[in-house]
Amino acid sequence: MIKLLEHIGRYLIMLGGMFSKPENARVYWKELIHQCSEIGIGSVGIVVTISVFLGAVTTVQTAYQLISPLVQKSVIAQIIRDSTFLELSPTVVCIVLAGVVGSKIASELGNMRVSEQIDALEIMGINTKTYLILPKIVASFVVIPCLIVISMFLSIWGGYLAGTLSGIMSEQQFTQGLLKEFIPFNLTFGLIKAFTFAFIISSISAYFGYNVRGGALEIGRASTTSVVVSCVLILFADYGLAALLL
Amino acid sequence: MIEISGISKSFGDKVVLDDISCNMESGKVNLIIGSSGSGKTVLIKCIVGLVQADQGEIKYDGVDFVNMEDKDRKELRTKIGMLFQGSALFDSLTVEQNVMFPLDMFTKKSVTEKMHRVNEVLDRVNLKDTNKKFPAELSGGMKKRVALARAIVLNPKYLFCDEPNSGLDPQTSLVIDRLIIEITKEYNITTIMNTHDMNTVMESGDHIVYLYKGKKQWEGSNQDIIYNKDPYLNDFIFASEFLREAKNTRMKHRDTAEK
Numbered sequence: 452m453i454k455l456l457e458h459i460g461r462y463l464i465m466l467g468g469m470f471s472k473p474e475n476a477r478v479y480w481k482e483l484i485h486q487c488s489e490i491g492i493g494s495v496g497i498v499v500t501i502s503v504f505l506g507a508v509t510t511v512q513t514a515y516q517l518i519s520p521l522v523q524k525s526v527i528a529q530i531i532r533d534s535t536f537l538e539l540s541p542t543v544v545c546i547v548l549a550g551v552v553g554s555k556i557a558s559e560l561g562n563m564r565v566s567e568q569i570d571a572l573e574i575m576g577i578n579t580k581t582y583l584i585l586p587k588i589v590a591s592f593v594v595i596p597c598l599i600v601i602s603m604f605l606s607i608w609g610g611y612l613a614g615t616l617s618g619i620m621s622e623q624q625f626t627q628g629l630l631k632e633f634i635p636f637n638l639t640f641g642l643i644k645a646f647t648f649a650f651i652i653s654s655i656s657a658y659f660g661y662n663v664r665g666g667a668l669e670i671g672r673a674s675t676t677s678v679v680v681s682c683v684l685i686l687f688a689d690y691g692l693a694a695l696l697l
Numbered sequence: 698m699i700e701i702s703g704i705s706k707s708f709g710d711k712v713v714l715d716d717i718s719c720n721m722e723s724g725k726v727n728l729i730i731g732s733s734g735s736g737k738t739v740l741i742k743c744i745v746g747l748v749q750a751d752q753g754e755i756k757y758d759g760v761d762f763v764n765m766e767d768k769d770r771k772e773l774r775t776k777i778g779m780l781f782q783g784s785a786l787f788d789s790l791t792v793e794q795n796v797m798f799p800l801d802m803f804t805k806k807s808v809t810e811k812m813h814r815v816n817e818v819l820d821r822v823n824l825k826d827t828n829k830k831f832p833a834e835l836s837g838g839m840k841k842r843v844a845l846a847r848a849i850v851l852n853p854k855y856l857f858c859d860e861p862n863s864g865l866d867p868q869t870s871l872v873i874d875r876l877i878i879e880i881t882k883e884y885n886i887t888t889i890m891n892t893h894d895m896n897t898v899m900e901s902g903d904h905i906v907y908l909y910k911g912k913k914q915w916e917g918s919n920q921d922i923i924y925n926k927d928p929y930l931n932d933f934i935f936a937s938e939f940l941r942e943a944k945n946t947r948m949k950h951r952d953t954a955e956k
Contacts, residue, residue: 474802474803475801566783566785568785568786570747573747573774574745574777574778574779575775575777575799575802575803576770576771576772576773576774576775576777576803
């Protein structure tokens with residue numbers, strides 16, 4: 452319990468320490484763009500693959516469960532739309548991103564710590580929390596919600612492909628279901644989740660990476676711990692947001 | 698000049714530094730020597746502020762560093778260059794970008810001016826045709842020279858070197874030592890080097906502080922060290938039979954000359 456409180460305290464101090472005036476705004480801007488590219492482009496492939504298959508599998512499994520002739524086929528599209536916006540895209544994709552992005556941030560910072568690169572920056576008079584952590588968190592804030600929007604689109608497209616190509620329903624039935632009783636807040640809720648999870652992924656992995664002590668073994672441990680803690684916190688936040696906002 | 702007075706540091710129950718006091722002069726290579734675990738690295742980290750000392754004072758040219766405001770400390774740090782044991786080069790940047798990094802961060806020079814300065818310091822450390830290479834493509838000695846170029850690119854007033862010879866062959870070590878000596882004299886820098894390389898001690902030790910179990914055991918120059926009578930220092934410096942014989946021969950020569 453004391454160790455948990457110590458971690459929380461150090462995490463909050465780290466977050467507080469990030470906010471200082473940049474030594475040179477141009478260098479920080481360059482670093483932010485670099486991080487956006489690293490986090491965004493590096494994750495596009497996996498997000499596209501997961502999203503298309505999430506939609507496709509949801510379509511097939513929903514159709515398998517809806518055996519009653521009284522239920523319209525278009526309901527399948529409705530279920531895909533709402534489950535994609537509310538849960539599948541934000542939560543499942545962010546859990547995967549916790550592995551892809553989170554482990555990358557933790558190992559990058561851990562390696563910099565162990566090889567004294569962070570000390571070298573400190574000696575130069577650079578606030579390493581502002582220079583190394585803040586751009587990663589801001590980049591995640593910008594890029595991860597964009598990835599989630601792409602994922603939502605692709606998941607529905609995957610559902611459409613699976614539904615129409617396998618003959619589960621027609622194109623018209625799918626479109627009809629997609630537009631039926633659409634609640635715009637569901638999309639907003641999905642994006643609120645995306646922002647929250649983006650913060651959890653980037654800040655938690657930065658915390659574990661930045662505070663690595665030791666060598667290669669500890670970098671690996673920090674990377675694994677950051678993924679596990681991020682996933683658990685994403686699930687807690689997922690429930691918390693659902694209970695609060697829905 | 699850096700004045701260190703009464704520096705102590707403990708980690709838990711373990712006392713790592715116990716009341717260390719000494720003055721590190723400008724234009725001289727000041728060495729901190731001692732066996733592994735004697736507190737050399739912790740002392741150097743306390744001096745640069747990477748580790749907070751439990752008590753004591755550190756003054757950079759008369760200005761108190763320990764109780765300095767963060768803003769002033771940041772400004773002072775732009776006058777500090779440090780060469781790390783493992784070089785601490787940024788893996789994702791080329792040699793040129795590594796050396797240019799402090800210029801990008803702290804100056805408003807044009808790209809041409811910055812390139813000119815980068816080439817100047819890389820020439821100074823005898824590195825040519827390596828500008829576009831990444832640290833992973835360099836040898837240990839080359840990495841140290843790039844790190845030295847990065848440390849001096851902003852014309853620092855204080856240069857810290859944490860075991861600059863570790864992992865290098867004797868000849869390359871000597872090249873690095875001589876470079877550090879030349880740069881120290883040329884720019885009148887206060888250089889503090891932490892080492893347990895005996896070639897470095899004899900080659901560049903204008904002022905030497907010997908630490909033993911966290912305490913300052915001896916202080917002097919590389920000329921004094923041969924004739925010192927401290928048993929701990931003698932055990933450390935003249936550890937091998939060969940060096941003990943060399944010391945005895947030198948002592949005999951001196952005694953004969955005095956008679």
